[in-house]
Amino acid sequence: MATVLGRSRVALTIVLALTLAVFAIGAASAMAHSPHAVYTMTNSPAGNAVKVFHRSAEGSLSPAGEFATGGVGSGTSLGNQGGLVLDRQLLFVVNAGSDSISSFRTTGHGLELIDTDPSGGDQPISLTVDDGLLYVLNAGGTANITGHTISRQGALSPLVGSTRPLSAPAPGPAQVSFEPRGRTLVVTEKDTNLIDTYEVDHRTGLASGPNAQPSAGATPFGFAFDKRGHLIVSEAFGGAVDASAVSSYDVDDGLIDPITSSAATSETAACWIVVTKNGRFAYTTNTGSASISGYSVSHGGELSLLDADGRTGLTGPGPIDMALTGSGRFLYSLNSGDGTISGFRVGADGSLSPIGGVGGLPAVVVSGLAAG
Numbered sequence: 001m002a003t004v005l006g007r008s009r010v011a012l013t014i015v016l017a018l019t020l021a022v023f024a025i026g027a028a029s030a031m032a033h034s035p036h037a038v039y040t041m042t043n044s045p046a047g048n049a050v051k052v053f054h055r056s057a058e059g060s061l062s063p064a065g066e067f068a069t070g071g072v073g074s075g076t077s078l079g080n081q082g083g084l085v086l087d088r089q090l091l092f093v094v095n096a097g098s099d100s101i102s103s104f105r106t107t108g109h110g111l112e113l114i115d116t117d118p119s120g121g122d123q124p125i126s127l128t129v130d131d132g133l134l135y136v137l138n139a140g141g142t143a144n145i146t147g148h149t150i151s152r153q154g155a156l157s158p159l160v161g162s163t164r165p166l167s168a169p170a171p172g173p174a175q176v177s178f179e180p181r182g183r184t185l186v187v188t189e190k191d192t193n194l195i196d197t198y199e200v201d202h203r204t205g206l207a208s209g210p211n212a213q214p215s216a217g218a219t220p221f222g223f224a225f226d227k228r229g230h231l232i233v234s235e236a237f238g239g240a241v242d243a244s245a246v247s248s249y250d251v252d253d254g255l256i257d258p259i260t261s262s263a264a265t266s267e268t269a270a271c272w273i274v275v276t277k278n279g280r281f282a283y284t285t286n287t288g289s290a291s292i293s294g295y296s297v298s299h300g301g302e303l304s305l306l307d308a309d310g311r312t313g314l315t316g317p318g319p320i321d322m323a324l325t326g327s328g329r330f331l332y333s334l335n336s337g338d339g340t341i342s343g344f345r346v347g348a349d350g351s352l353s354p355i356g357g358v359g360g361l362p363a364v365v366v367s368g369l370a371a372g
Contacts, residue, residue, distance in 0.1 A: 050091070061357060062358070069113070073096055076364075077336070078096055082126035090129075091104040091370065092134060102114075122141035123139045125174075126176045132149060136176070137173055146164075147163075171194065184197055185197065185207055216258045221233070221273075227277070245264045246273070246303060248297070259303075270286050271286075277326070292331075292352060293306075306350050316333070316342055319342070325372065328346060
């Protein structure tokens with residue numbers, strides 16, 4: 001009997017140990033993800049900072065602090081997408097006024113500044129991250145893209161030999177981003193109506209290019225990829241009234257091939273793009289119309305407008321950026337006209353239902369939006 005009891009105690013000890021181990025792994029996994037929060041930057045020339053807003057389970061936002069980047073903003077519109085990028089528990093931010101980029105660790109209490117490093121050019125406006133590699137788009141001076149490596153702790157180091165030009169010294173670039181596989185970088189140029197691609201060596205992280213190709217429509221601006229790698233790009237058409245559109249492309253070995261060319265929004269100045277996690281819907285903010293246009297995205301990348309009038313959602317004046325939460329349940333719009341963030345619940349059919357938002361942001365100069 002004693003032997004049986006002893007074996008029972010040993011078995012119980014093993015079960016408890018395994019349970020605690022599973023719990024510890026789960027806790028570590030939870031800590032590895034960013035908190036439920038929304039982030040934007042002040043872009044202030046007196047000192048750039050990231051404003052943090054806690055996100056409730058219902059999607060409502062409440063202020064959760066302001067955290068200095070260690071750099072300086074420009075104080076003016078950046079005409080960009082991707083000024084803030086959230087990668088798991090790390091947040092990366094451009095400092096356009098001091099030609100630097102900052103990295104933060106997200107915590108339950110806000111943000112912890114890790115590093116602030118030179119961007120490798122003038123006026124950084126957009127960032128993209130893939131598997132420990134960051135590329136920044138520098139729009140000022142002679143515009144370029146430049147690579148940086150990211151340590152496990154989030155520290156940044158310049159990638160020697162990574163700087164590459166755009167199609168021209170000052171083409172009015174808007175965004176840089178990796179495609180989902182991390183093999184190609186894409187840059188949109190507003191002033192030249194070109195889309196640049198760069199092939200990335202997976203061993204060295206160095207990019208070759210650019211391969212400049214014509215956009216399907218005028219003033220290509222923000223873009224995003226669906227889960228099958230289709231490139232979806234907004235087209236502002238120079239801000240012409242009710243003339244903006246969205247196009248989709250196949251991307252293969254650095255070549256882009258239009259799928260849907262300039263599907264009209266019937267709104268003004270489509271500039272920022274997001275795509276839902278399941279790849280079924282794409283949304284663009286129309287800066288001149290204070291609205292969001294939604295599109296369904298087919299398996300093959302074809303686009304269809306969700307609402308005939310192009311108004312899937314109404315925002316505050318001057319929407320300049322958007323962010324979807326990781327779950328895809330909530331969509332937020334940053335509005336430069338009144339310093340607000342508008343919130344929406346994303347329906348299974350792609351519809352947007354307003355859930356309120358927050359105000360008190362510095363109007364006009366705020367830039368970038370990321371959501372965890």
